[in-house]
Amino acid sequence: MRLRAIDTSTRGLLRRLTRGGWPACREDELTDWRDVVFLRGTTRQLVDNVGCRRIARLPPGEIGRLSNALPYLHAAQLISLMLDRVGAEVLEVVPPQRQLLVFEELDADCASQLLAVLAPDTVADLLARLEPEEAREKLRRLPESRRRLVTDLLQYPEGTVGVVMTNDVVVIPEGVTISDACRLLHDSLATPAFVYYAYVVDGQESRRLRGMITLRELLTAEPASSVKDMMNPYLAALTPLSPAAQACQEVIDNRVQALPVVGEGGRLLGALTADAALAHIAPASWRTRTRHVFS
Numbered sequence: 001m002r003l004r005a006i007d008t009s010t011r012g013l014l015r016r017l018t019r020g021g022w023p024a025c026r027e028d029e030l031t032d033w034r035d036v037v038f039l040r041g042t043t044r045q046l047v048d049n050v051g052c053r054r055i056a057r058l059p060p061g062e063i064g065r066l067s068n069a070l071p072y073l074h075a076a077q078l079i080s081l082m083l084d085r086v087g088a089e090v091l092e093v094v095p096p097q098r099q100l101l102v103f104e105e106l107d108a109d110c111a112s113q114l115l116a117v118l119a120p121d122t123v124a125d126l127l128a129r130l131e132p133e134e135a136r137e138k139l140r141r142l143p144e145s146r147r148r149l150v151t152d153l154l155q156y157p158e159g160t161v162g163v164v165m166t167n168d169v170v171v172i173p174e175g176v177t178i179s180d181a182c183r184l185l186h187d188s189l190a191t192p193a194f195v196y197y198a199y200v201v202d203g204q205e206s207r208r209l210r211g212m213i214t215l216r217e218l219l220t221a222e223p224a225s226s227v228k229d230m231m232n233p234y235l236a237a238l239t240p241l242s243p244a245a246q247a248c249q250e251v252i253d254n255r256v257q258a259l260p261v262v263g264e265g266g267r268l269l270g271a272l273t274a275d276a277a278l279a280h281i282a283p284a285s286w287r288t289r290t291r292h293v294f295s
Contacts, residue, residue, distance in 0.1 A: 006036060007030055011029060055081075076106050079091060087113075092118070120146065121153055123142075123146075124163075127139060128154060149167050149168055156240055156241070159243060161240050162270075164272060164277070170195055170198045173200070174228045177225065178230065197257065199212055199268055207267050209267070209268045235260060237262045239261065239262065245281060247259070258272060258274060
């Protein structure tokens with residue numbers, strides 16, 4: 001009596017209703033039991049089977065659609081069974097209200113692991129909707145570098161550019177060659193969510209914006225060339241306290257992947273990306289359908 005498959009077809013339902021009076025289902029209508037993930041509705045249950053691994057290979061939007069059909073506890077368990085980065089991407093595509101309810105069902109360790117790989121702007125948005133004490137506890141468990149990025153975003157008022165921008169951007173100093181810049185970026189490219197542009201600054205500490213260079217230009221330029229000679233110094237920039245809706249429209253109207261956000265003295269604070277802009281001004285029912293290409 002080994003369990004081999006389940007039958008969820010219409011033919012199988014009719015066969016059960018008629019107590020065997022309907023013809024048996026075909027072999028291709030059966031679902032192999034190894035492809036089934038049994039969820040108990042607790043994130044403490046550890047499951048490691050073929051079904052979990054196959055689900056993790058689906059696009060995040062498809063996994064999110066599956067989770068939307070589940071109760072919150074079961075959806076939380078499904079996300080907790082994914083690899084950290086896959087689970088984070090699934091959580092991003094879940095509708096905002098459900099996202100919060102599912103996140104609150106995760107155990108502390110799983111929640112911390114997801115927050116550590118989510119983009120800082122997504123983390124800040126999520127924490128801002130939690131109870132203050134719970135948000136502080138989640139913030140405390142983040143790695144120091146990630147906590148600093150999230151804390152910086154949480155200081156901006158609702159409805160401003162600072163709330164929707166990402167501050168995890170790639171920067172390089174202007175006084176280096178293309179070869180040196182590629183070497184400097186080798187390790188840092190794995191972390192930021194937005195890596196289409198590299199912003200050129202006067203120094204890592206002062207971070208005064210000098211220009212911008214695309215990764216394509218970095219990879220195709222002569223290694224001995226100067227970053228200062230290759231960069232584009234003519235940039236439109238936003239300020240963090242500008243109205244978010246107006247700034248998002250500006251990003252879309254300019255047909256750019258992002259616009260830099262600068263503070264006092266031209267210090268680079270982050271960037272407002274095209275997909276974040278589109279998600280912000282799109283109707284609420286469309287926001288989870290926007291493509292996360294740049295952040």
